Amino acid sequence: MEMFDLTLVWAFIIGFGIMMYVLMDGFDLGLGILYPFAPDEDARDVMMNSVAPIWDGNETWLVLGGAGLLGAFPLVYSVFLPALYIGVFLMLAGLIFRGVAFEFRFKSRRNRRWWNRAFCWGSAIAAFAQGAVVGAYIQGFPVENFAYVGGAFDWLTPFSVLTGLGLMAGYALLGATWLILKSEGHVQDWAYKITPMLLALVLFVFAVISLWTPFINPLVWERWFGNIQLIWIFPVSALLCAFVVFRSVQKRREGVPFLATIGIYVFTYLGLIVSKWPVIVPPDYTLWDAASSPESQLFLLVGMVFVIPIILTYTAWTYWVFRGKVRVGEGYH
Amino acid sequence: MELDPLVLSRLQFAFVVSFHAIFPVFTIGLASYIALLHGLFFKTKNPAWDRLSLFWTKVFAVVFGMGVVSGIVMSFQFGTNWSNFSQASSNFLGPMLSYEVVTAFFLEAAFLGVLLFGRGKVPQGVHLFAAIMVAVGTFISSFWILSANSWLHTPAGVELIDFRFHVTSWSEAIFNPSFPYRFMHMAVASFLTGGFVVAGVSAWFLLRDRDPEANRRALSMCLWLLLFLAPTQAVIGDFHGINTLEHQPTKVAAMEGHWETSGNVPLLLFAIPDQEAQTNRFELGIPNLASIILTHSIDGEVPGISEAAPEEQPPVLIVFWGFRVMVGIGLLMIAVALTGLVLRLKGRIYDKRLFLKGLTAMIPMPFVAVLAGWIVTESGRAPWLVYGMMTHAEGLTPSLTGPMALFTLIGYVLVYAVVFYAGIYYLTRVVRNGMLPEEERDTTDENFKRPMRPMSAAHTPFDDDVDPVRS
Numbered sequence: 096m097e098m099f100d101l102t103l104v105w106a107f108i109i110g111f112g113i114m115m116y117v118l119m120d121g122f123d124l125g126l127g128i129l130y131p132f133a134p135d136e137d138a139r140d141v142m143m144n145s146v147a148p149i150w151d152g153n154e155t156w157l158v159l160g161g162a163g164l165l166g167a168f169p170l171v172y173s174v175f176l177p178a179l180y181i182g183v184f185l186m187l188a189g190l191i192f193r194g195v196a197f198e199f200r201f202k203s204r205r206n207r208r209w210w211n212r213a214f215c216w217g218s219a220i221a222a223f224a225q226g227a228v229v230g231a232y233i234q235g236f237p238v239e240n241f242a243y244v245g246g247a248f249d250w251l252t253p254f255s256v257l258t259g260l261g262l263m264a265g266y267a268l269l270g271a272t273w274l275i276l277k278s279e280g281h282v283q284d285w286a287y288k289i290t291p292m293l294l295a296l297v298l299f300v301f302a303v304i305s306l307w308t309p310f311i312n313p314l315v316w317e318r319w320f321g322n323i324q325l326i327w328i329f330p331v332s333a334l335l336c337a338f339v340v341f342r343s344v345q346k347r348r349e350g351v352p353f354l355a356t357i358g359i360y361v362f363t364y365l366g367l368i369v370s371k372w373p374v375i376v377p378p379d380y381t382l383w384d385a386a387s388s389p390e391s392q393l394f395l396l397v398g399m400v401f402v403i404p405i406i407l408t409y410t411a412w413t414y415w416v417f418r419g420k421v422r423v424g425e426g427y428h
Numbered sequence: 429m430e431l432d433p434l435v436l437s438r439l440q441f442a443f444v445v446s447f448h449a450i451f452p453v454f455t456i457g458l459a460s461y462i463a464l465l466h467g468l469f470f471k472t473k474n475p476a477w478d479r480l481s482l483f484w485t486k487v488f489a490v491v492f493g494m495g496v497v498s499g500i501v502m503s504f505q506f507g508t509n510w511s512n513f514s515q516a517s518s519n520f521l522g523p524m525l526s527y528e529v530v531t532a533f534f535l536e537a538a539f540l541g542v543l544l545f546g547r548g549k550v551p552q553g554v555h556l557f558a559a560i561m562v563a564v565g566t567f568i569s570s571f572w573i574l575s576a577n578s579w580l581h582t583p584a585g586v587e588l589i590d591f592r593f594h595v596t597s598w599s600e601a602i603f604n605p606s607f608p609y610r611f612m613h614m615a616v617a618s619f620l621t622g623g624f625v626v627a628g629v630s631a632w633f634l635l636r637d638r639d640p641e642a643n644r645r646a647l648s649m650c651l652w653l654l655l656f657l658a659p660t661q662a663v664i665g666d667f668h669g670i671n672t673l674e675h676q677p678t679k680v681a682a683m684e685g686h687w688e689t690s691g692n693v694p695l696l697l698f699a700i701p702d703q704e705a706q707t708n709r710f711e712l713g714i715p716n717l718a719s720i721i722l723t724h725s726i727d728g729e730v731p732g733i734s735e736a737a738p739e740e741q742p743p744v745l746i747v748f749w750g751f752r753v754m755v756g757i758g759l760l761m762i763a764v765a766l767t768g769l770v771l772r773l774k775g776r777i778y779d780k781r782l783f784l785k786g787l788t789a790m791i792p793m794p795f796v797a798v799l800a801g802w803i804v805t806e807s808g809r810a811p812w813l814v815y816g817m818m819t820h821a822e823g824l825t826p827s828l829t830g831p832m833a834l835f836t837l838i839g840y841v842l843v844y845a846v847v848f849y850a851g852i853y854y855l856t857r858v859v860r861n862g863m864l865p866e867e868e869r870d871t872t873d874e875n876f877k878r879p880m881r882p883m884s885a886a887h888t889p890f891d892d893d894v895d896p897v898r899s
Contacts, residue, residue: 154500158499159530161507162503162525162526162530165507165514166522166526169519169522172515173511176504176507176508177827180508181832183508187500187501188839192847194497195847198493199850199854202888242825242827244827247832387519387522388519388594391520399530406534
């Protein structure tokens with residue numbers, strides 16, 4: 096039976112799911128954050144049209160991740176959710192409002208103003224809450240006897256506010272580069288204009304976080320200034336990607352900015368993982384402490400092996416069907 | 429006043445799950461109905477079946493969408509408010525809930541898109557297959573969630589070591605003693621819900637003389653279905669009750685308002701249970717009937733509520749009256765179905781206006797019955813979260829405070845109030861718009877590139893002054 100370590104398999108599945116979620120829901124949340132700054136209502140139509148067919152598929156990964164955590168790493172589920180109680184509520188409320196706004200904005204005129212607001216605020220709050228989760232994860236949680244013992248707002252610190260705002264900026268950057276890919280004319284001009292500003296903002300926040308993290312967390316300090324120098328490849332690659340985003344926007348390339356932004360995310364994410372590995376509920380619990388029983392992991396793995404390829408195929412097919420530019424006044428409905 | 433996080437969390441869970449439950453209970457029944465309509469159209473080529481299936485697929489799309497939105501919240505509730513329970517039961521419930529989610533997504537990914545948007549673009553046989561798979565998928569999904577729920581009532585196949593459940597037998601845990609009865613009871617409840625909604629809406633259309641051909645067919649087949657299912661549900665309910673008597677006698681005693689163990693138990697029609705005094709006020713009942721129903725013998729002994737210590741008793745008033753609401757509506761359903769049979773024999777089901785109005789008024793009733801039934805079974809388990817093994821208090825998140833729980837309870841009520849007001853309002857418009865005439869159907873290729881999401885299958889505008897080009 097001990098042919099392979101199921102906990103590692105599950106760590107990979109959950110890690111992959113979170114990455115997929117962040118990248119895919121990231122750009123559509125980002126468009127919501129950029130929404131109030133759009134030049135006109137036509138641009139807003141294009142922004143929404145560009146993600147309308149795919150956003151709910153993107154959120155599939157969130158629910159899959161939530162249920163997967165309960166099945167494979169219950170300690171993560173039963174510590175993170177109580178610790179982030181208020182934040183989780185705000186995130187869910189935000190996601191619900193923007194989801195409904197997607198459906199009803201196009202079907203209404205008189206009430207459109209309200210659905211616009213629901214879309215923007217819902218996206219912004221959900222993005223902030225997710226960023227704060229990252230911050231809270233880096234900080235760690237007071238846990239006794241496998242249960243969270245801290246207060247309702249322990250997660251809300253200057254550091255987690257910074258990571259919350261950082262992720263908002265990061266999602267906005269993903270949204271802007273996605274818009275470059277999917278739009279043309281004055282909407283695309285606007286997206287080109289804001290991308291360098293957002294990139295500068297993201298780099299600034301990431302720099303502050305990177306400098307701050309080792310000082311609040313000795314484990315992270317040791318990891319980065321210890322023996323394994325190979326891991327510096329991740330932040331260096333992330334910076335390289337940032338440079339590519341900057342250059343390709345100057346050259347007005349259409350696809351490269353988005354791909355390079357994804358690169359920034361992937362390398363930052365890998366950097367975060369190596370900072371903490373194998374601790375999953377900081378400061379004390381590792382992946383193996385947090386795991387459910389091997390039989391449960393195996394039982395669930397059977398289903399996942401079957402379903403994940405199907406979801407990936409479906410996702411790829413949907414993106415293929417809705418490829419190409421979204422033009423003003425056409426597309427959805 | 430002291431804010432009790434336990435009471436508030438239970439209220440919140442009851443609120444969120446009740447709101448969620450009304451959508452799947454309808455879509456499960458409706459999915460099978462749509463598959464049946466597809467099959468009839470496939471076989472007979474009568475366009476009336478096609479019109480009906482197109483119309484009900486639109487309704488299905490909106491209701492399914494709202495079910496998904498409210499379901500997302502559910503998958504986080506266990507962790508936020510019941511973290512000790514989640515941690516303790518994760519070895520079994522984690523995979524169960526994950527499989528439920530995975531089934532739902534598999535279904536959506538593979539077949540729902542074809543059902544909603546494939547009309548005229550995929551071969552008719554493929555479309556029929558997708559409709560059947562969606563119907564089957566809704567049952568597989570409810571299989572997992574009802575197995576998980578039944579396990580809370582009749583836990584089996586596990587051992588509790590250091591406040592953590594370890595699965596000793598997956599088959600015993602999944603097919604735990606109350607699961608077959610609960611699954612059957614719920615499946616038939618879904619069919620009854622779908623049947624009464626379709627019958628009520630068809631009656632509403634017939635009263636206004638809209639598409640009488642299709643709506644007469646729909647009404648007629650629904651009434652046959654209800655005539656068969658409404659009495660069947662009573663029989664299944666009886667079996668379910670006897671199973672509960674075996675495994676959770678206190679719950680049955682509370683349902684009957686029966687305090688002291690005795691034989692010759694009357695069936696109470698009315699009573700006001702008084703938990704403090706451990707007795708009933710104003711009893712009005714039929715002698716010996718409860719003994720007959722529960723033990724199938726005229727003087728059969730039925731254990732009373734007082735077999736459990738007062739702190740281990742469920743809230744009797746809620747369980748007692750919830751049960752009466754459910755059974756009362758069940759009897760009303762049987763009466764309506766029988767009335768339909770009598771009118772059919774007289775050849776008057778389509779023009780007896782009072783009957784059609786009655787059917788329209790019945791639309792909310794199955795939902796009320798389902799919620800009442802769930803309130804009975806869930807409240808009746810109290811104070812146990814996992815029956816006999818873990819109480820609600822033990823399962824609660826230790827760090828949760830009263831104000832936190834109150835904040836999210838109010839928050840969810842507000843969010844759902846806005847979202848579901850919009851949803852129900854929109855659904856009413858979709859239904860009122862009725863079935864589109866043949867020539868307004870969209871089957872052009874251009875539409876194939878439309879978003880494959882549930883609600884976008886309905887094209888009804890949200891408010892009146894919408895730009896027609898956009899809708």
